[in-house]
Amino acid sequence: MAAEVEMKPENLVYAKPRLITDKTMHYCPGCSHGVVHKLVAEVIDEMGLEHDAIGISPVGCAVLAYDYIDIDWVESAHGRATTLATAIKRLRPDKMVFTYQGDGDLAAIGTGETIHAGNRGENITIIFINNAIYGMTGGQMAPTTLVGMKTATTPYGRDTHLNGYPYKIGEVMSLLDGVCYVTRQSVHTPAAVRKAKKAIRKAFENSMAGRGLSLVEIVATCNSGWKLSPVEANRWMEEHMMEFYPLGDLKDTEKK
Amino acid sequence: MIKEEIIIAGFGGQGVLSMGKILAYSGVMQGLEVSWMPSYGPEMRGGTANVTVILSDRPISSPISHDFDTAIILNQQSMDKFEPMVKPGGVLIYDPNGITRTPERQDIQVYSIDATAEAARSGNMRVFNTMILGGYLKVKPILTFDYVIAGLAKSLPERLHKLLPANEAAIRQGMELIRPR
Amino acid sequence: MEEVKLMKGNEVVAEAAVRCGCDGYFGYPITPQSEILETLMQMRPWETTGMVVLQAESEVAAINMVYGGAACGKKVMTSSSSPGISLMCEGLSYLAGAELPCVVVNVSRGGPGLGTIQPSQADYFQAVKGGGHGDYHLIVLAPNSVQEMYDFVFLGFELAFRYLNPVMILSDGVIGQMMEKVVLSAPVARWTDEQIAAQSSSWAVYGKPETRTRNIVTSLELEADRQEKVNLKLIEKYRRVAAEEVRYETSLCEDADYVLVAYGSSARICAKVVEMAREEGHKVGLLRPITLYPFPTKAIRELADRVKGFLSVEMNAGQMVEDVRLAAEHCAPVAHYGRMGGVVHSPSEVYEALKREFINQ
Structure with a gap:
């Protein structure tokens, strides 16, 4: 048996972010949530916001986000995260308040709350995981489910006559005067991860500067719900999701 | 012992609620217990409006009453509804304008006050309700005149205090105008 | 001031x-x-x-x-x-x-x-x-x-x-x-x-300071056993509330044959009913729950031993009356009166109901 090798600091190329807890994550292997959690934790730490960040977790797979990032958290009822964030930010304007929501939470049951928080120009950030499916309840149709996509409640594929069309809430939010920044990112390649992290940082900075609401949409995989291997899921996302949900900034009032 | 339960009823826009407010404020100025309970149903939006005002020198139990010491009636619907709710021996005051059926009860004291016509003649319809109030104060001298003037000032926002002299005059005019049946 | x-x-x-x-x-x-x-x-x-x-x-x-x-x-x-x-x-x-x-x-x-x-x-x-x-x-x-x-x-x-x-x-x-x-x-x-941090630091969320570990406000438990513990804790709290926070008011209940039970505006109306009934020589009192939860169960139970009846007066089809009945434990009859739909009952209507249900029986 090999002797235990002591890791020299100069050889350390990667470590778990300081604000990620030791709790074992419940996310499926291949899921995007873990990467996005890591980015949120890193940005909070790098911005020195450990003591000033308040997160709102949703109902959905990320309901337990509070178990993994070592900051103060409130767990919201389904879809209402932005109303909690509204009150918290208005009562504690010195704090950095963000919600972390999935497509069902943000764009189905919480559409009204999301749009009105944006319309009021609340100085909060929404991290929006769009994987086009309900993960937690077992793979049902989300508002963002692509046409033809099979889910537990669209077993023959999403039929527009029956189920309507996939919903681009990022684009909808970008129309609102109270929203300062909407961007669509992904975390399926190292380069994408770096860009997503920059976007999250920019959003948090907007919130602290009082510029209005920022929305960072992450086009993500749900390989369990999609019934694909992690690698296949990434490929499928590139081929199908990104065609309908193209990456890039949808709105940035700072960029003139 | 003072215990006066009053219903004021008419069309929305006739100043029914504000007349009640003046009475209530006057009662407070005089050191009485008061309650002011408006109708706030759909009738508020263009139909009939009414308010129950209770003045008492003891704590008021029910702010709701169906047996009034005094009814001030300003339209026919209210006449039909509230004439039967005046206590025997109580007072009913009405403005004959728009009344098609005059009060029929013989066990109550009925007074009429031609305030609509008088206010129209004077060219200031806005003092119509204080004129009626004057008539009431003449018949039921529970509230003293000075407290009523103080209550009037309290019930009006300050930007409308320029209207106080006209209203005071209208109260005096109403006192002259009221007639027994 | x-x-x-x-x-x-x-x-x-x-x-x-x-x-x-x-x-x-x-x-x-x-x-x-x-x-x-x-x-x-x-x-x-x-x-x-x-x-x-x-x-x-x-x-x-x-x-x-x-x-x-x-x-x-x-x-x-x-x-x-x-x-x-x-x-x-x-x-x-x-x-x-x-x-x-x-x-x-x-x-x-x-x-x-x-x-x-x-x-x-x-x-x-x-x-x-x-x-x-x-x-x-x-x-x-x-x-x-x-x-x-x-x-x-x-x-x-x-x-x-x-x-x-x-x-x-x-x-x-x-x-x-x-x-x-x-x-x-x-x-x-x-x-x-600072006051909030001092008094609510064990649970409130305001950005985790260096002086404490993070707080999480949630109503979620994944394990049934743990949720049951939460339930037991809540029930224990409700017991304390019931033991310490019952508030009610009685008027003229000492010698009352009949007690009206009413809250809010209905209790105001009933206060007048008591006046009307007493004027006519009927011994009527009023119990007004001020806390509806916790409910003044004990006070009603005690009265139930010596009154001839309770009339629960509420502007509804009969809701609090169920709690009055449970409290009275069949030691005194309990009836209900109330107008509904936005109609406010008058003192005389309530008095008539009291006569009909009890006094004239």
């Missing part, structure tokens, strides 16, 4: 909120209580005390804003009327589950459905027996005057923070819309962030 004013029940809720050092009010307009939000907007407390006032996009949003604000350890409240309270029931369940303090005012109106906008007491079950899902209780206060409408905002916050539980002030259109004299107490300063 104390002041005596002539004000509407709704208006004094706004005054009370500002004067008790409330940090935030979140509401949505609905008749017959819109004056609460309107008065607050007129008062602009954000320029004086720093209180936040926000018109939400719905009652659902308003109660969840309350949830967020309460999670920060702040004094927050909302108000609505029956249909709006129905929309808030989800949030109330979450607030109770997460053990968050807040005050919710219901100026109730006729139902079910859109119902009417006139006064009603048909939300007793909703307020006292749940409304939302799960085993929980609100502490429910029933004001019967404009003064109590004012006082109970203060009392409500006191109880909410003592027990970390939502408090409902169950009022109705009569109390909300009527004007009476009210004594407005001297304003109390809002809590500073």
Whole structure:
């Protein structure tokens, strides 16, 4: 048996972010949530916001986000995260308040709350995981489910006559005067991860500067719900999701 | 012992609620217990409006009453509804304008006050309700005149205090105008 | 500085909120209580005390804003009327589950459905027996005057923070819309962030300081065993509330043959019924529950041994009467009288019912 090798600091190329807890994550292997959690934790730490960040977790797979990032958290009822964030930010304007929501939470049951928080120009950030499916309840149709996509409640594929069309809430939010920044990112390649992290940082900075609401949409995989291997899921996302949900900034009032 | 339960009823826009407010404020100025309970149903939006005002020198139990010491009636619907709710021996005051059926009860004291016509003649319809109030104060001298003037000032926002002299005059005019049946 | 004013029940809720050092009010307009939000907007407390006032996009949003604000350890409240309270029931369940303090005012109106906008007491079950899902209780206060409408905002916050539980002030259109004299107490300063950190550091969320580990406000448990522990803890709390916070008022019950049981505006009406009955030589008294949860069960049980009957008078089809019956334990007959749908019963109607049910039997 090999002797235990002591890791020299100069050889350390990667470590778990300081604000990620030791709790074992419940996310499926291949899921995007873990990467996005890591980015949120890193940005909070790098911005020195450990003591000033308040997160709102949703109902959905990320309901337990509070178990993994070592900051103060409130767990919201389904879809209402932005109303909690509204009150918290208005009562504690010195704090950095963000919600972390999935497509069902943000764009189905919480559409009204999301749009009105944006319309009021609340100085909060929404991290929006769009994987086009309900993960937690077992793979049902989300508002963002692509046409033809099979889910537990669209077993023959999403039929527009029956189920309507996939919903681009990022684009909808970008129309609102109270929203300062909407961007669509992904975390399926190292380069994408770096860009997503920059976007999250920019959003948090907007919130602290009082510029209005920022929305960072992450086009993500749900390989369990999609019934694909992690690698296949990434490929499928590139081929199908990104065609309908193209990456890039949808709105940035700072960029003139 | 003072215990006066009053219903004021008419069309929305006739100043029914504000007349009640003046009475209530006057009662407070005089050191009485008061309650002011408006109708706030759909009738508020263009139909009939009414308010129950209770003045008492003891704590008021029910702010709701169906047996009034005094009814001030300003339209026919209210006449039909509230004439039967005046206590025997109580007072009913009405403005004959728009009344098609005059009060029929013989066990109550009925007074009429031609305030609509008088206010129209004077060219200031806005003092119509204080004129009626004057008539009431003449018949039921529970509230003293000075407290009523103080209550009037309290019930009006300050930007409308320029209207106080006209209203005071209208109260005096109403006192002259009221007639027994 | 104390002041005596002539004000509407709704208006004094706004005054009370500002004067008790409330940090935030979140509401949505609905008749017959819109004056609460309107008065607050007129008062602009954000320029004086720093209180936040926000018109939400719905009652659902308003109660969840309350949830967020309460999670920060702040004094927050909302108000609505029956249909709006129905929309808030989800949030109330979450607030109770997460053990968050807040005050919710219901100026109730006729139902079910859109119902009417006139006064009603048909939300007793909703307020006292749940409304939302799960085993929980609100502490429910029933004001019967404009003064109590004012006082109970203060009392409500006191109880909410003592027990970390939502408090409902169950009022109705009569109390909300009527004007009476009210004594407005001297304003109390809002809590500073330091005070909040000192008194609520074990649970409130305001950005994890270096002095403590992170707080998580949640009503979620994944394991049934752990959720049951939460339930047991809540039940233990409700027992303490029931032991220590029952409030009621009796009048002329000492020699009474018949006792009217009524709360809120109905109790005012019944006070007059007692006067009318006593004038005619009938020994009638009034028991007025001030807390509807916890309910004055013991007081009713004691009376049940010596009275000939209880008449539960409520502007509904008979809701509190069930609790009166349970309390009386069949030691005295219990009947119900009440008009519905926004019709307010008159003292003489109630008196007639009392004669019909008991006195003339």
